[in-house]
Amino acid sequence: MLFNRKKKESERLKASFGRIKENSFDFTKIRHYFKNKDNSGCFQVLSDKTCADLDFEDLFAYMDRTVSKVGQQYLYNKLRVISTDRTRIDLNEEIIKVISEDTDLRIAIQSQLKELDNYAAYDVSPLFQEAHLNPPKWFFIIKILSVSALLLSLLVYFYPQYILALIGVFVVNLGIHFWNKKNLFKYLSAIPQLLNLNRVAFNLHKKALLKKIDPNLEKPIELLNQVRNRMLFFQLEGKLQGDLAVLFWATFELIKTLFLLEPLLLFGVLKRLNTKRREVEQVFSFVGEVDTLISIASLRRGLDSFSIPKISQNSNQLNAESLYHPLLPSCVTNDISVSNKSILLTGSNMSGKTSFIRTIGSNVITGLTINTCFAKSLTIPFTRVFSAIRISDDLLNDKSYYSEEVFRIKEMISEGANSQSNLFLLDEIFKGTNTVERIAAGKAVLSLLSKNNNLVFVSTHDIELTDLLSEEYELYHFSEVVNDKKVGFDYKLKKGKLKHGNAIKILEVNEYPDEVIIEARAIAKELDRIGRKNAPTISDIP
Numbered sequence: 117m118l119f120n121r122k123k124k125e126s127e128r129l130k131a132s133f134g135r136i137k138e139n140s141f142d143f144t145k146i147r148h149y150f151k152n153k154d155n156s157g158c159f160q161v162l163s164d165k166t167c168a169d170l171d172f173e174d175l176f177a178y179m180d181r182t183v184s185k186v187g188q189q190y191l192y193n194k195l196r197v198i199s200t201d202r203t204r205i206d207l208n209e210e211i212i213k214v215i216s217e218d219t220d221l222r223i224a225i226q227s228q229l230k231e232l233d234n235y236a237a238y239d240v241s242p243l244f245q246e247a248h249l250n251p252p253k254w255f256f257i258i259k260i261l262s263v264s265a266l267l268l269s270l271l272v273y274f275y276p277q278y279i280l281a282l283i284g285v286f287v288v289n290l291g292i293h294f295w296n297k298k299n300l301f302k303y304l305s306a307i308p309q310l311l312n313l314n315r316v317a318f319n320l321h322k323k324a325l326l327k328k329i330d331p332n333l334e335k336p337i338e339l340l341n342q343v344r345n346r347m348l349f350f351q352l353e354g355k356l357q358g359d360l361a362v363l364f365w366a367t368f369e370l371i372k373t374l375f376l377l378e379p380l381l382l383f384g385v386l387k388r389l390n391t392k393r394r395e396v397e398q399v400f401s402f403v404g405e406v407d408t409l410i411s412i413a414s415l416r417r418g419l420d421s422f423s424i425p426k427i428s429q430n431s432n433q434l435n436a437e438s439l440y441h442p443l444l445p446s447c448v449t450n451d452i453s454v455s456n457k458s459i460l461l462t463g464s465n466m467s468g469k470t471s472f473i474r475t476i477g478s479n480v481i482t483g484l485t486i487n488t489c490f491a492k493s494l495t496i497p498f499t500r501v502f503s504a505i506r507i508s509d510d511l512l513n514d515k516s517y518y519s520e521e522v523f524r525i526k527e528m529i530s531e532g533a534n535s536q537s538n539l540f541l542l543d544e545i546f547k548g549t550n551t552v553e554r555i556a557a558g559k560a561v562l563s564l565l566s567k568n569n570n571l572v573f574v575s576t577h578d579i580e581l582t583d584l585l586s587e588e589y590e591l592y593h594f595s596e597v598v599n600d601k602k603v604g605f606d607y608k609l610k611k612g613k614l615k616h617g618n619a620i621k622i623l624e625v626n627e628y629p630d631e632v633i634i635e636a637r638a639i640a641k642e643l644d645r646i647g648r649k650n651a652p653t654i655s656d657i658p
Contacts, residue, residue, distance in 0.1 A: 122227075129183075129226045130219060134417035141177050145238040149189035150196055152245035159536075160198040160500040162481065165524065167196070169505035169541070170477045171443065178442055179482070181414035184232035186313060186400060187407020189241060194408055198484045198500065202427075205487055207328055208409055209424070214325055216413045225323070228316050229407050236305035240313055243306055243389060244396040249299055251383040261289055262376040269374070289376050296379040307347050307385065310396065314340045317399045320406055330402045336395035343388045349381050412486050419490070425483035426495040431537035431569040432456060434476070438492035441475040448607040449491075450475075452592070458572035460562075460585055462614040463594035465622065468607040469575035470505065470543050472594070476573050477501055477541045497571065502528050503541040518549050525561060532570045540565050542574040551578070559584045582613040596621075 155161045167173070176195060182188045215222045268282040314337055320326050321333050372378050389396065416422050421438065428434075433456075438449040450472065452459070463469040480496050483489045489496075504524040507517060528540050545561065546554040555578050562581070565572050566588045574589075582591050593614040597604040603618055603625055620636045 125227065125230070126223050129223050129230075133181075133219075133222070133414050135181075135414075136178060136418070137180060141173070141180075142238075143173055145185075145235075146176075146188055146192050148238060149241040149245070150193040152241065153193055155193075155197050158197050159200045159498075162196045162198070162501065166477075166501060166503045169503040170474050170481070172196075174443055175478055175482075179411070179415050179486075181411040181418075182407045183226045183229040183410070184316075184403065184407050185235065185237035186232050186240060186403050187229060187411065189238065190401065190404025191408045191411055195481065195485050198481070208412075208487065211325060211329070211409050212413045212416075215410055216417065221323075221325070222410060222413075225320060225326070225406065226410060228319050229403070229410075231312050231316055232309065232403065234309060234312075237309045237312070239306035240309050240396075240400060243303075243310055244393040244400065248386040248390055249302070249383070251379075255379075255383065258292060258376050258379050261285060261292070262380060265289060265374050265376070286374055290373055292376060293373040293378060296382065300378055300382055303382065303386070310340075310389075311344065311347050313403060314344070314399055317403050320403065326406055329405055330398065333398065333402055336392075336398045339392055339395045340399065343385060343392070347385055349377070408486075412488060416488060421490075421492055423489045423491050423493050424487055425489045426493075427484075428495050428497050430455065431497045431499065432458070432571040433495065433497060434480075434571065435495040436479070436491050436493070439475060439479060439494065440490050441471060441478060442490050444471065450607075450609040452609060454571065454590065457590045458562075458566045458570075458588060459574070459592060460582060460589035461573070461575040461592050461594070462577070462579060462582060463575065464596045464603075464605075464614065464618040467594035467596055467605050467618075469594055471607075472609065473505065473541050473543060473573050473575060477503060477539070480539055497537050497539070499537040499539045499571065500531070501539045501541070502531055504528065504545075505541060505543040518546070521546060528565060529561070532565050532568060535568075538570045540570060540572045540574075542572070544576060545574055547577075554578065555580050555584070563588055579613060 162172070172195075176192060179195070180188060180191060182191055215225070265282070265285050268278055268285060271278040272282055317333065318337050321330075321337070327333075419442070421440075432454065434452070434454040436450070436452050438451065440447040440449045448468075461469045461472065475490075479489045479491060479494060480499065480501055483494060483496050484498065504521060507521050507524060525542070525545070528538075528542075532538050532540065542562075545558045549557070558576065558578065558581055562572060562574060562585055572589070582589075590611075591613045592609050592611055594605070594607065594609065595614060596618045597606060603622055620633060620640060623636065624633050
């Protein structure tokens with residue numbers, strides 16, 4: 117029976133390699149390790165706003181092929197943090213290659229990781245990241261009562277008259293026992309999972325290939341084993357509750373209550389774990405790294421094409437061949453080559469400008485974090501990523517769309533002034549204000565952002581900006597294919613600026629009244645004539 121179950125699980129793991137997960141994602145739990153980890157020494161931590169702009173959670177759900185909850189939390193943190201340490205890339209690629217080719221080894225590793233697929237495994241990281249409960253100031257009384265209960269139990273055997281004293285102590289201990297239940301429940305699921313984590317790490321570390329990830333892991337594993345006997349109590353407690361072994365549970369509960377075993381063991385374990393936070397995190401990181409590398413291997417197996425990025429020493433160089441966004445079904449690929457200039461995108465409505473900007477941002481992030489890009493080839497700078505794409509009014513804090521955009525872009529200006537390389541992604545800059553001031557402010561800001569070797573990708577409907585920024589920006593556009601009955605798009609990136617728009621044509625295709633279409637075209641034609649006559653120059657902008 118056990119053999120058949122293991123065989124079915126192996127077959128399931130083999131079949132799932134390279135496939136998207138069908139699980140639901142509890143991002144509150146998944147983010148927990150990332151939110152509490154000190155990433156202050158890294159190159160960049162991606163902001164929540166940039167992640168929202170780039171649909172990070174959807175992207176994560178697509179890329180996540182981890183088996184364990186520990187690996188899932190570790191992968192999330194890895195994708196949110198751009199690290200300066202790139203010394204382990206060659207080792208990671210070696211492990212990914214072996215895992216991809218050796219199915220038996222991969223399944224053996226995944227079978228171990230599967231032991232940490234329990235939802236409770238999400239709660240391991242708080243054991244080394246968050247403050248533990250401290251025993252109450254009167255904790256010494258618990259020790260006295262426990263010893264008293266033991267002595268009275270022995271005395272009752274010889275002197276039955278001590279039974280009343282034992283009952284009295286039991287009543288007091290009963291109150292303390294149930295007072296402590298709320299403390300126990302906080303750790304009842306996490307500590308057994310820590311035992312599982314240590315056992316899984318021990319088994320994985322015996323494999324020569326994985327031992328290279330952390331050759332010095334034996335000591336942390338051994339130190340945690342020293343606390344193992346006390347922690348086994350929590351594993352037994354959880355199992356009893358799960359199995360509903362009523363008779364045994366009742367007897368065990370009576371013994372625990374009489375001798376106050378739960379508070380004594382709980383605070384004893386927490387005290388020891390408090391001194392071993394670094395060791396627990398080291399074991400956690402090892403298991404998380406193993407699972408993450410398998411996840412990357414599975415992701416790559418499921419892609420039609422991918423590439424390992426080349427990191428350019430030129431901070432504003434980006435070369436892409438057959439670049440695509442993994443979340444777009446049958447995504448049209450595009451090529452682009454950028455060097456010493458930024459990119460200004462014009463294009464029709466719905467033609468793909470914003471999606472392309474998100475494609476650039478997503479690929480730079482995955483390239484710099486998991487060494488994987490969605491392209492035939494991609495050369496990128498080692499850069500930080502900032503964005504102002506998905507902006508909305510903040511009614512609760514009384515912020516308009518424009519004021520929120522002003523704040524986001526001010527942050528970019530501040531970041532762009534330092535010596536770090538930056539990638540700035542903007543969609544329809546200052547679209548929350550009037551045309552003249554939007555063009556003036558947009559030109560000034562985009563000129564400033566492109567300095568200091570920063571790389572800017574920005575989309576706009578303001579054709580005037582293409583003339584004002586032609587010295588600093590390469591011009592590209594997306595366009596539509598129009599016939600009498602519909603407006604279609606090829607989503608191909610083209611050099612140069614857009615010559616005409618499609619907004620009125622879309623109204624016509626959607627059968628707006630003829631008088632609306634005729635009047636709109638007449639007004640557009642007149643405004644275009646006036647615009648050409650009064651076209652602004654750089655000197656016109658204050």
